[in-house]
Amino acid sequence: MQARVVLESAVITLAAARVSKAGLQRVEEALNAMREEHIRGGKPVDADRRFHLSIAEMAGNSVLVDMVGTLFDGRHGAIASRMSGGQETLGTWQTAMAEHESIYRALEARNPQAAAAAMCSHLLASHGRWISEPAEHVAKRADAA
Structure with a gap:
């Protein structure tokens, strides 16, 4: 996740400088797909992946797109899921979607x-x-970043 923070923070800076109508539409479509899957009670991992990759695509560098995809997949893979202390719930996905908004x-x-x-x-x-870290610890790390 540290690598994702560094990489995706840089990637989105490039993407924001190169925003296009078509690129924004792809990001919005992924966000809408997340909402639809959430409403159905599912876990919108595929749409979440599309959201992050759509942003990387707007940056205009295929190597960065591949890196974002690789890091995303590592976090959501079978081994990583077994190592996780947390659980994905409808509530955690709701929070993630608000962050995506x-x-x-x-x-x-x-x-x-x-x-x-x-x-x-x-x-x-x-x-x-x-990792099921208490919210106040996450807030402190975000403030420090």
């Missing part, structure tokens, strides 16, 4: 600093949920 709004505003801050905050919070 903030990321989307920063991209839509073409604000690289806000986008990077929103991504960093999301990934740190996601890590905290994954």
Whole structure:
């Protein structure tokens, strides 16, 4: 997750500088797919992956897209899931989607600093949920970042 924070914070800064209507639409479609899967009671991991990859695609560098995908898959793979102290619930997915909304709004505003801050905050919070870290510890780490 540390690697994801570093990489995706940089990637989204590039993406925010290169926002296109088509790129924003792909990010929004992934976010909508997450909402739909959540409403059905499922875990929207595939749409979550598309969300992060769509942002990386806007950065315009295929190597970065591959790296984001590899790191995402490592976090959601079978071995990592068994190591996780946390559980994905409808509530944790609701929180993640709210964080994704903030990321989307920063991209839509073409604000690289806000986008990077929103991504960093999301990934740190996601890590905290994954290891079942108390929310106040996640907030302290986000403030320090």
